[in-house]
Amino acid sequence: MVAIGVPDTGDDGGPAAGRVLTLLHRRGPLTRAAVTAELGLAASAVGTALGDLTALDLVRIGEPLRGSSGAPPGRGRPSPVVEVNPDGPVAVAVQLSADRVTVSLVGLDRRISHVRKHVLDGSETDPATLIPALADAVSDAALRTERRCVGVCVAMPGFIREPDGFVRSALHLGWNEVPLAQQLGSMSPIGVPVAVGRAATLAALAEFRYGAGRGAASMLALSSERVGVGGGFIDADIPLTGGGHALEAGHIIVEPGGLPCPCGARGCLEMYADSRALLRAAGPRPHPGHEDTVTEIFDDATAGDRAAQEAIRLTAGHLVTGLTSLVNTLAPERVVLMGFLADLYRAAKDFVRDGLMASSAVARAGQIDIVTGDLRHAALVGAAEKAFAPLLRQPRTILRTDPS
């Protein structure tokens, strides 16, 4: 039973140059020999791929590892370290949230530079005002560097139609039916593709590839920043997008007939498990400032305050209910909690973990890990991933464009 006649190139996965570049982007500096072994390619194929990639200024071939710099020298011909060129192309990564805009440049090494933050006041969130300003900021960032810009991606909350970056609706900004990618593309003089993605999905992608999700086959991320709960799910390196509508995890129903949610339903998770819900559960508190009071509740609970502990348990209990439904649906190998939910989890670790194990047969069968996120700019990194994707897949096609 031996296959004959066909060389069986395995899973293929596209041209070698793309696979090599993707590997270096994902895993950082590697020796040439490691690249060859990792990809299962012939040494000659890796050789030509790396030759092309260096010619395109996408990767840099360094010195072989020596005594001082890391690994043991070993016998045989030393293998030079290859890595993504830190002065190579950049992507413009933008994060657009309800109260501020962040524009940054991200390299293939995922280093973030040229960060510009702008706090929005209510008068600026109108698409007709915000988009031209954003286009300026993007062009500005792209033109301020010598490095070649290969793409733009905006991470924002809302319902996004991914293929064409069309914003169906973004409640926090009050947007409806805005062709963001198209408008941004036509207003920016830098002729590169513009993509738009759901912030929660992109942040989840970043955590999956470079953060708390590393190594998992699938990962569910839940995050909350003060108000609302968002989610992202990645399986086999592919985010579940649902055409831009998936993982509205804040609107899992955890209390049928409960509090009305602006989304139209009653008893949504985000009415019961975000920071407002904790404040409500804790009852009146001395200091009115929002952030302070939330951290105060966590501090009080640690110090032994029964009322604070009770409020945390109540809120965490709703999180467990939501997690049970989500885990039984998606069966992630790992759950990553970010923002307020990470704080909540840290304050009630065993309660959440034991609760989920007790109520979810999938969690029991699947050996689920619950962890907190560990990336600082997950959404920006995720946006860069999306902007870089075409280049990583087909480096030659993307860069060998007529510059005239």
Added chain:
Amino acid sequence: MVAIGVPDTGDDGGPAAGRVLTLLHRRGPLTRAAVTAELGLAASAVGTALGDLTALDLVRIGEPLRGSSGAPPGRGRPSPVVEVNPDGPVAVAVQLSADRVTVSLVGLDRRISHVRKHVLDGSETDPATLIPALADAVSDAALRTERRCVGVCVAMPGFIREPDGFVRSALHLGWNEVPLAQQLGSMSPIGVPVAVGRAATLAALAEFRYGAGRGAASMLALSSERVGVGGGFIDADIPLTGGGHALEAGHIIVEPGGLPCPCGARGCLEMYADSRALLRAAGPRPHPGHEDTVTEIFDDATAGDRAAQEAIRLTAGHLVTGLTSLVNTLAPERVVLMGFLADLYRAAKDFVRDGLMASSAVARAGQIDIVTGDLRHAALVGAAEKAFAPLLRQPRTILRTDPS
């Protein structure tokens, strides 16, 4: 801005022969010209692929369409119709449920033959008893035909570790940690790969490709046969497996703190939306027989019986709650209801549809269709899909094996 130097083979997607065979399997008879246009391949590539496939007896090249048989003749050289060989290879598709076993042969044209059903009594469900019997039945089916058997797939409920067909647990059969695929493979004298898959996922896959899900980008299927609720989700032609644990949709929580479920949680969907739940909601009824009474409730409701209508609304309301959470999580383009849930939906169509639209912002944004399933042997067809997958991907590699 024109890409030069690279032929841009597009998405590739593997060797042409596999793509052609897959297309014919999925879409049925097509003209040669249609195949070329559909796949975007050069005519010469399609020519050699079809040549190879006919040489392997996988496809049959028929007569060009003529006046009588279908389409208008048209000008130019007539294009012969090509189709999957109806006497070509078969897969053994097995459905294993709590109370019976079905063994059948399925061709690349999805025609099902040699169906053998066996009703299980309690004494036969032990793995040590059932698996050898199943191995016999499978070999028997494979040897009774002249056609070449290329694979076996068992569809069954439970937690399945897909890659190696290991049954983590199957509550209905009382199984735990059973290496089904491996045992079946070693007991059957026919040397072909054996796969095992979750029945609900495979049925959903069949509906997605050939049934009520055709044409949708993503699809959620929910089914119920008397007891329990199962689900499947397909996105971009790929089922969400979660390592065999995904879409335990029956264990979405719809009533926190509600009825205890054998899974360990309280308030699971399947405690509130299967046929037992409807019977409970309807209260005592004259006739004790199960099936009769359920259809009787539907009939009474149609006839105007208020109590029956109320019971249906109550049960359907819970279905809406569960659907809301599922739809907000997965954002399917279409929802397919099967079995009892299809009956329930037919009895309360507007109630379910309006309820979901009212409570799910994702449903409102995404234009979700709710439909009932329309395949009779969805699980068997899905099992055959899984068994055929390697052949469809690489026809040459799979069949050019040394028959010695």
Added chain:
DNA sequence: ATATTATCTTCTGCTAGAGAAAAAATCTGC
């Protein structure tokens, strides 16, 4: 210094498919 080892480079060969040109099979108009 010489052997050993691991890696890299060059060269040849093969496969899959693109693309152009030629051949085939039907229809249309006269």
Added chain:
DNA sequence: GCAGATTTTTTCTCTAGCAGAAGATAATAT
């Protein structure tokens, strides 16, 4: 009934991309 017109198939040539073998290279080990 015959000459184009039209569409499709076939044949042929050519290239990209990678595998595999053989030789070159640069370190360590003796």
